[in-house]
Amino acid sequence: MMMLYARRRFRNMTMLVLSVGATLAGLGWLVLILWTLVVEGMSGLSLKVFTEMTPPPGSDGGLLNPIVGSLIMTSLAVAVGTPIGIFAGTYMAEYGRYSPLTQVVRFINDILLSAPSIIVGLFIYEVMVAPMGHFSAYAGAVALAVIVIPVVVRTTEDMLLLVPKELREAATALGMPRLYVIRRVSYRAAKAGILTGILLAIARISGETAPILFTALNNQFFSADLNAPMASLPAVIFQFALSPYKDWQKLAWTGALIITLAVLALSIIARMLAASRKTS
Amino acid sequence: MSDAALQNSSIALLRGQVLDRLRLRDRIFHFSTVAAALIVLAILAGVIIALFIGAIPALCNFGAGFLVSQRWNPVTENFGALAPIYGTLVTSLIAMVIAVPFGLLIAVFLTELCPIWLRRPIGIAIELLAGIPSIIYGIWGLFVFAPFLQGTLQPFLIKVFGNVPVLSELFAGPPYGIGILTAGLILAIMVLPFVTSISRDVFEAIPPVLKEAAYGVGATTWEVVRNVVLPYARVGVVGGFMLGLGRALGETMAVTFVIGNAHRISPSLLAPGTTISATIANEFTEAVGDIYTSSLIALGLILFVMTFIVLAAARYMLLRIDRRMG
DSSP: OHHHHHHHHHHHHHHHHHHHHHHHHHHHHHHHHHHHHHHHHHTTOSHHHHHSOOOOTTSOOOOHHHHHHHHHHHHHHHHHHHHHHHHHHHIIIIITTTSHHHHHHHHHHHHHHHSOHHHHHHHHIIIIIHHHTSOOHHHHHHHHHHHHHHHHHHHHHHHHHHSOHHHHHHHHHTTOOHHHIIIIIIHHHHHHHHHHHHHHHHHHHHTOOHHHHTTTOOOSSOOOOTTSOOOOHHHHHHHHHTSSOHHHHHHHHHHHHHHHHHHHHHHHHHHHHHHHHHHO | OHHHHHHHHHHHHHHHHHHHHHHHHHHHHHHHHHHHHHHHHHHHHHHHHHHHHHHHHHHHHHTTHHHHOOOEETTTTEEOSHHHHHHHHHHHHHHHHHHHHHHHHHHHIIIIISOHHHHHHHHHHHHHHHHSOHHHHHHHIIIIIHHHHHHTHHHHHHHHHTTSTTHHHHTOSOOOSSSHHHHHHHHHHHHHHHHHHHHHHHHHTSOHHHHHHHHHTTOOHHHHIIIIIHHHHHHHHHHHHHHHHHHHHHOOHHHHHHSBOOOSOOSOTTSOBOOHHHHHHHHGGGOOSHHHHHHHHHHHHHHHHHHHHHHHHHHHHHHHHHHHHO
């Protein structure tokens, strides 16, 4: 009898110790990765990074053109993808809540949400780059927009579904047309949540590399021409990190640090927004 | 008298106009939301059609042999997908074998052991791990993790398993640092947050009464997890694994950095290899000739079909558990 107890207790202890160990290991990786990033990235971080262009190997320089390129393409992608995502989410939660189309769109959207991003790059290459005959920032922005859309659709639908139906009923009872019920009541109630979704989408695309590689390609020089190849932080990190030149590798680390900080900041702000919504 | 009647009818007219305008606007808005929803469907359809059309030249040229051929020769324009498919499957398998037990154990810790005040911070930290872009894992893997493995784990594996039959084949050859094993380990780190957060969500959705009843008859924490939590959460947890697997199969940048990009199938896990996504990322912009480009797109099509099946199965399972939990 005592033997049985001891054995059960022992097995319990073993598994619990293992689970604590697994958690420590998981968190350890996060700390380790961030630590390396900060150490390697900080050493190259200076004002020059934000004011100078990418250098040829062997000389000094910064990351101005890829930073600007990333900002341009990200803004374009958000400008294109967000309205489509919000509208589609609105259909699913408001007009078509019980229609079969919504079921299908939800399923397909979930697939798109986790589909490999390199496939998106190939898709946009086929439909934009190949017909146009050259790589361009437009193509890069559209590829990123294709990644933005499912994220925004998902959060918009989820957030609109959380709006109590009594609010809509009260507005409708006052004689408000559907359009105004959605805009003045549903959107207003779900505003913070929808914004969270947009921030998460920006966080997601600011580090995406695979869809950029065959669409916007890369550019050693500063270019604001949307119809031409454009540099972006992820693409430059990819090129520089795999190069044999020490100073390029160093810039790659600095770029990696900038991206990570931006992504972490965006996700933390998004989380705080979502949390403030819950408590209010 | 007639004045008032005139006024009334003009108000009615005005009201009719306003209502018509509102109705029209509402219809336009309704129509635009439907159009946006259809765009989502059009994207998926577009992806499938574009990949299929792009893959036709390669598929016509090589036929079904494309799937089982190991050759990859840009000079003679002779391509086969077996080596990338093999690399994709093996790296994902390594990732899942490591990430699944770790993810489950962390989920157990978060739901059963962890003090309440620590739950949120740890949960958030694990989710931040999921938000780090894959290129960061790639650069970290190349400069930090691969040299580390080359110096420690790989010589150790070679030494320990060198004389064991079968296993010596798996861990043969010099420690390159980069290779299939390294890619699998990096993928494991990347997939871990997904597995963990879904397992935790499913665990938390279990009615407390069931667990309390088990504790009430004297079960230990582990026995509750093993006999109540896991059986109840099975479908959802498997769905979470599939979602993680979908990520691992399609992950590009992290793998591209550390896989070595060698088009051959080696029995050793320490040898460099390639995956579908790494091959596309490395070679697509440099591919010359229609057959080369088309072969890479055909690889993309294969990858898309694989992930589609896995993700669809995952969604189906998670849907089932959603329904059961109401």
